[in-house]
Amino acid sequence: MRMMGETGSSSSNDNDDSSSNAHINYPLLSALLAFAIAQSIKVLTTWYKEKRWDLKQLLGSGGMPSSHSATVTALAVAVGFQDGIGGNAFAISFILACVVMYDATGVRLQAGRQAEVLNQIVYELPAEHPLAETRPLRELLGHTPPQVFAGGLLGFFTAGIIHLISQAGN
Template identity: 80%
Template sequence: MNEVAATSASVMRASTSSLSSSSVFTNYPLISAIVSFAIAQSTKFFASWYKERRWDLKQLVGSGGMPSSHSATVTALAAAIGFQEGFGGPLFATALILACIVMYDATGVRLQAGRQAEVLNQIVYELPAEHPLAESRPLRELLGHTPPQVVAGMLLGILTAAIGHLITIIS
């Protein structure tokens, strides 16, 4: 009985020490996803400035545009999990399926919703001034992504996770 208690105490100490040594700040998959998101959004922010010569802070958090920050984020997460836990495990499979769903949604439903918003805004714009909807706020049109934007985000996510993996190996 004492052996069981000693073994249980030993396991509890080991799991407690491993929990205390792990931190959100050392979570490589999480950091890869956040860094990839930040790079994608920053790219859109600076590209917007370059094209329009004005700072548009909405680009730092908005959706749509090149590259897809959604794709970059979920791909970086999946790739980092694969590098850390192995590409054959259930955790990587879960992250990969999540990434595929997000990227499919970005090029499908969200892209089409943005195109519908564009058409609806044009219809409202052409309404006579006395129409009740003539003064309605325009709908957001930049919601989804084209396939090249999603692929660019995916490549950014893989690159970010790979660089993060190399950094974890070196340190």
């Protein structure tokens, strides 16, 4: 980036910026791939356990492994590989990953458990009660610590493999 008052031909930083724009965004690719793998694992697990395909799981939340954790971990690890761990981008992505994983095992997990209790209460209401026909609340919102850990591992390995592939191409 040029400072005010600079003139003349492009600096080497300008050339680096233009050449890097032609390359793939590995942090974004790592994050999206980790999300897709995690969600696909949920579909395959449901098929294995219940002998049915549940494609809604491709976009659903909850379950093993945590796709939220896989996504943000892959992003942070890929940024760390690409830019180093001393930069602002890594700091932001690392803190984002910590907040998302903490929230998945805290607030969202508890909200899902409350939804289970509320759904049971509504189910037991007499048919004439005004809330008896209420649509059930979504129960699978958060993650257990093992689900978050598994998602984090998936994200770490996804970013690592993408990094190794990108290095092999250079």
